[in-house]
Amino acid sequence: MTGQIVTANRLTDGVVVFLTPAAGWSDAVAEAALFDTASAAEGLAKGQADVARHIVVGAYLVDAEPGPAGPVPVEFRERIRARGPTVGVRGAFDVPAAFDAPAEV
């Protein structure tokens, strides 16, 4: 069942973060708290409280589904945001694992 997670960027370094069940922030989407329809607004309010406290920037809700290792965003854009670019520069940094995007045959 699709739920929602709360995401933002950490103020100090801009890293994409997700609200955890303990109301902290993690850069691992798998550690995000997955809210149902009833509790999503409450989750967002927690996120926005941390915006007001200058801990994170631009908190918002993202549709996500439970996966074996934790929540996974539904939209492709949000998956890129959670996991990093689908392309890399040779030798510059580790290229993330292959995406389930259409690949050339």
Next chain:
Amino acid sequence: MYRYDDFDRAFLEERVAQFRDQVARRLAGDLNEDEFKPLRLMNGLYLQLHAYMLRIAIPYGTLSSLQMRRLAEVAQRWDRGYGHFTTRQNIQLNWIRLEDAPDIIAALAEVDMHGIQTSGNCIRNVTADQYAGVAADEIEDPRIWAEILRQWSTNHPEFSFLPRKFKIAVTGAELDRAAIRVHDIGLRMCRAPDGSTGFEVVVGGGLGRTPLIGKTIRDFLPKDDLLGYLEAVMRVYNALGRRDNLYKARVKILVHDIGAERMAAMVDEEFQAIQAEGGVALDPVLVARIQDHFAPPAYAPAPEGPPEVLALERADPAFARWRATNTAAHREPGYVIVNLSLKPHGRPPGDATSGEMRAVADMADRWSLGEIRVAHEQNLVLPHVRQADLPDLWRAAAAIGFATPNIGHLTDIIACPGMDYCALATARSIPIAERLADRFKNLDRLHDIGPFRINISGCINACGHHHVGHVGLLGVDKNGEEFYQITLGGSAEEDTAIGRIVGPAVSSADVVDAIERLVETYVDIREAGETFLETCRRVGNAPFKESIYAAA
């Protein structure tokens, strides 16, 4: 090239201190994000899809080897060891920490660099022809005036909160290498009948949601009147540009709405008022100093067409092909302009690692009087190369993968960062560029196809200039899937044209095949010596449309 003097440095130090204070106020919670955002943007610091992104200006695309080394160092120390050269002669670092930003800005200031006005609703980094000062066909070096514009527009008290961003491009020759007709203001150096030089002034071009070609509002503007006249344009725009709708706030919409004649009349009226109060008079001492900075270097005599180069050309077709494709005529006999392709097949267009940047800096020191240029096509240029050095330079460029002989060809793709990096994007650009480059990697085929420009934008904002690609691809989102709308027949040069949409967007899976079928159609129907753009203009979109939508 221009070197900062004490004034420029003192200004930049003040800016660094101001930014450090602003970041401190933000981190302390004294500024909220709404208040801080325009301040960080005025220093080129964005918050992007993954992190803060720093856009560093390379004014009019001119860079010293020292500056290139510093970029490499900054990318390595504070980012992930690479940067992305953009279509606006900037470089972007994608993984910046806000806490580090003041130190980064300070490190850049040490080599006269900054991110000032690479964002925000102000006059942006002024761009110019990448062959400025060395092109054989040039009237005058446009960078003198680009530098004057840089100084005039820097921290301009009146024009820092315009309705929208404002982009100025200057080209020094008839042949437009700066895409001036798709800028808010385009300036083309030209000569009056009496032999004096000045500018044709073009206003109201731009791409984005509403692509429009700029209109000439002044055929010949004497150089001394440049600042006064541009101030008049800016003042008219600041007062009358729309502020109710983000997408209608550019000067192109104002010019389109009121017409070029009315715009010209209003600008002229304001210009007369400015002249009446004494004009925007330039300090002649300063102008002379700027001119001195851009005086041609003292070229050591060099032989034209040295025999060893001609011999290598006969012996090695790969060298011959590279020389034909990646070099351009220099105004100085015995010299040549060399393009380093930042489009090695299989790499994101415009990206360079810190190691590659250092290698380019070394090459510039050894073979190009320490000078490098950044082209709006996202390539690098070594502007002062002795022809006799071409073989060594070619080998050095090949060693870092920057010698792909594809300048101006199909795999010399212009692409924005797309959804891999950009918060605004609706689809990815880089993977499409990489797949196209892979499909057309055979150099014999690439060269048989001839001059061919593909531009890819990941959203309607058109940072990849797709409207002016011979083939343009615009990434769109269709129910969560990436699709690409194809336009044909665009051009960013003196024959500027906006490409026409062919038909329904093509899926990511199909788009490379569709382009290949289109290319095959062109090869089939072209007349002898006809480029793709010429064929496209001759026959229209119909045959290509058929091939694009033909069942695979």
Next chain:
Amino acid sequence: MPLLRQGRAVADIWTHVEGEGELPTDDVAVTVDAARWSADRDRLIARSGPLGVRLANNDPVDLLAEDLGQLALIVLHFPKFSDGRAYSQARRLRRLGFAGELRATGNVLQDQLLLMTRVGFDGFVMAAPDAERRYEAALAAYDHFYQPRRIVAA
């Protein structure tokens, strides 16, 4: 909200008359909006007290071109700090020869004060309680200007 003049918080002696509102006694300094000025110009000029006009940022400044000598204050408005139309209004009013107080109201923030000063503003209404300190910090931020002192002959 503090009003700054020469960097100091001062009391506002002006009565800002809204729309068609009642004018105070003749000796009181008043400002009116552009519509009221156009409608009541002669009557206003006949008063003995100082006169000021508040312009919206899309009012053409030429409206006041003939009357600048009659005015001691012109108030220009920033509905948002990012709406920069009033910078050009200020520039044009100073060019027309206006020598009185040019006051900025609305979303007037620290980081815009120096720009405002440089186009001719010399009065600022700020929401921040520590406006004096902010003004001082803002003006101390820069000593080097490309316009008009450097690139443009003064």
